[in-house]
Amino acid sequence: xxxxxxxxSHVSVSEGALVLLRCNYSSSVPPYLFWYVQYxxxxxxxxxxxxxxxxxxxxxxxxxxxxxxxxxxxxxTKPSAHMSDAAxxxxxxxxxxxxxxxxxxxAGTRLAxxx
Amino acid sequence: DAGVTQxxxxxxxxxxxxxxxxxxxxxxxxxxxxxxxxxxxxxQFIFQYYEKEERGRGNFPDRFSARQxxxxxxxxxxxxxLLGDSALYLCAxxxxxxxxxxxxxxxxxxxx
Numbered sequence: 001x002x003x004x005x006x007x008x009s010h011v012s013v014s015e016g017a018l019v020l021l022r023c024n025y026s027s028s029v030p031p032y033l034f035w036y037v038q039y040x041x042x043x044x045x046x047x048x049x050x051x052x053x054x055x056x057x058x059x060x061x062x063x064x065x066x067x068x069x070x071x072x073x074x075x076x077t078k079p080s081a082h083m084s085d086a087a088x089x090x091x092x093x094x095x096x097x098x099x100x101x102x103x104x105x106x107a108g109t110r111l112a113x114x115x
Numbered sequence: 116d117a118g119v120t121q122x123x124x125x126x127x128x129x130x131x132x133x134x135x136x137x138x139x140x141x142x143x144x145x146x147x148x149x150x151x152x153x154x155x156x157x158x159q160f161i162f163q164y165y166e167k168e169e170r171g172r173g174n175f176p177d178r179f180s181a182r183q184x185x186x187x188x189x190x191x192x193x194x195x196x197l198l199g200d201s202a203l204y205l206c207a208x209x210x211x212x213x214x215x216x217x218x219x220x221x222x223x224x225x226x227x
Contacts, residue, residue, distance in 0.1 A: 004157075036218075043119075043205055044158070044218040090157050100171035101213045102148065105157030 002027045002095045006106035013113055019063075019078040021109045023091030026072065032094035033074045034103065035065055039087045047089075050074060061085070086113045117142065119208050119219030127225045128196050136191040136222045140208030146170075147189040148216055149181060150205040158205055164189055165212040193224075201226045 007022040025031055032051050036044040048059025055067045065076045074091060088110050092103045120139045128134050140147050146165040150158035160173040164183035178194045187208075193200055203223050207216035 041223075043220040046215075046217075049215070092157075096213060098171060099212060100163045100165070101209075101216075102160040102163060102171055102173065103150075103158070103207075103216060104160070107155075107157050 002031065002093050002104050004091050004093050004104055004106035006089075006091050006109050008109055009107065010110050010112065013081045013111070015083055015113055015115055016080050019076070019081045019085065019111065021076040021089050021091075021111065023065075023074045023076065023106060024072050025074060025091075025093050027093060033065075033067065034092045034094070035059065035063070035074075035076050036090045036092060036105075037087050038090065038108075044090065047076070081111075081113045083113050083115070086111055119206055119217055121204075121206050121219040121222050123222060124220070125223045125225075127227060129227050130196055130198060132196050133192065133194045134196060134224060136193075136204050136206075136224070138189045138191070138206030138208075138219060140187050140189070140206075141217055144208040144210055144217075145187050146209045146212050146214070147183055147187065148207045148209070149189070149191050150207065151175075152203040152205060152221070153199075154202070161191070163212065170212050196226045198226050200224065 003026045005024045034049045035047040050067045058064045091106045148163040149161040152158040162181045163171040167183045183189045203221045205221045206219045209216045
């Protein structure tokens with residue numbers, strides 16, 4: 001079975017600093033990987049996705065992630081944090097089996113941005 | 116274009132009661148998936164429906180059931196509610212069973 005591990009349940013950065021949120025996955029097949037953001041009392045918004053094309057994926061709001069097969073990682077980065085980036089971030093992997101597709105999520109990383 | 120909609124937004128139930136949550140997918144989408152997100156955790160897969168048939172089920176007890184209607188909307192039913200069922204229930208729609216999933220805002224269920 002596939003799984004996702006997000007290192008660091010809480011990350012705090014200063015406004016303007018680099019954001020780095022870590023995600024490692026376990027998969028026996030080439031994975032489809034996703035990063036979602038969740039603002040308080042809201043659903044999930046897709047930031048970006050990797051579907052076996054370019055290994056460096058650019059998403060919305062200035063975020064990007066790099067797929068590294070050798071490290072089984074898909075870390076999320078943003079060069080300069082903004083106050084509005086404060087939210088919970090989830091890494092997920094698609095698992096295709098038996099005629100359906102489900103997303104397997106990590107436990108999430110809460111990003112705090114301080115002035 | 117309207118996204119995925121869910122109703123109600125919030126509800127409060129007591130132990131032992133049952134609850135029905137509703138989801139309307141994006142127009143043209145034929146698949147609906149349900150996820151449970153307990154506070155402080157990532158979402159957990161409950162069901163996927165495609166063309167009104169259950170295609171997949173996660174590790175949830177039989178108290179959880181769902182169905183999909185001819186217009187592709189869906190209901191999630193939970194019987195004999197337990198305190199541990201308190202969570203945000205997320206619905207996601209996709210064109211087909213293997214396509215990208217788009218999430219709704221969720222229904223916050225509190226069981227007292």
